[in-house]
Amino acid sequence: MPRLTHPRLDDVPLENLLHALADPARLAIVRKLDADGCAGGEGLACGGAAGCDMPRATLSHHFATLRAAGLIESRKQGVQVINRLRRDEVDRRFPGVLAAILAV
Amino acid sequence: MPRLTHPRLDDVPLENLLHALADPARLAIVRKLDADGCAGGEGLACGGAAGCDMPRATLSHHFATLRAAGLIESRKQGVQVINRLRRDEVDRRFPGVLAAILAV
Numbered sequence: 001m002p003r004l005t006h007p008r009l010d011d012v013p014l015e016n017l018l019h020a021l022a023d024p025a026r027l028a029i030v031r032k033l034d035a036d037g038c039a040g041g042e043g044l045a046c047g048g049a050a051g052c053d054m055p056r057a058t059l060s061h062h063f064a065t066l067r068a069a070g071l072i073e074s075r076k077q078g079v080q081v082i083n084r085l086r087r088d089e090v091d092r093r094f095p096g097v098l099a100a101i102l103a104v
Numbered sequence: 105m106p107r108l109t110h111p112r113l114d115d116v117p118l119e120n121l122l123h124a125l126a127d128p129a130r131l132a133i134v135r136k137l138d139a140d141g142c143a144g145g146e147g148l149a150c151g152g153a154a155g156c157d158m159p160r161a162t163l164s165h166h167f168a169t170l171r172a173a174g175l176i177e178s179r180k181q182g183v184q185v186i187n188r189l190r191r192d193e194v195d196r197r198f199p200g201v202l203a204a205i206l207a208v
Binding site for chain 1: 131200204
């Protein structure tokens with residue numbers, strides 16, 4: 001697997017963030033990662049964040065979209081990829097947006 | 105032109121709202137309609153809300169997408185279509201979401 005890259009939040013336009021969240025599966029992943037972060041977790045593997053009933057390629061696409069929008073940070077840990085929500089950074093860049101969306 | 109239809113906000117999922125806003129041109133239209141509403145305006149014609157440098161079909165697609173997501177109400181007035189933001193209804197359905205997005 002190539003090295004995973006992450007954008008600077010300053011380089012992410014609002015439209016990209018909204019596009020990444022405009023999908024029920026990705027929004028569900030973000031909700032799970034937010035709950036994990038709020039509970040003091042250190043991140044979730046892709047399967048744990050998205051459920052196991054999704055084709056691997058679809059899963060991979062969703063996580064790549066979230067990563068490209070600056071929403072998640074992914075790190076390799078053994079054979080797994082562990083993901084966490086970049087909640088603080090997103091909140092600084094787009095104040096109130098993620099909070100309002102996750103509260104719906 | 106067929107009769108323009110508008111969804112009930114209760115029938116609009118959050119993802120559809122976010123998808124409609126995840127485009128720079130549509131977000132710009134929503135900002136203009138919000139400014140018009142805040143200034144006590146009664147709505148804007150499509151050209152006035154989107155600028156005149158957009159192909160008619162593109163313009164029409166953007167307004168249809170915003171209408172289908174429950175974001176705007178469009179009414180015929182002579183040969184024009186006048187659009188207004190359904191700000192109050194959207195705010196009731198998705199509290200704080202539009203406010204946070206428009207504040208970015």
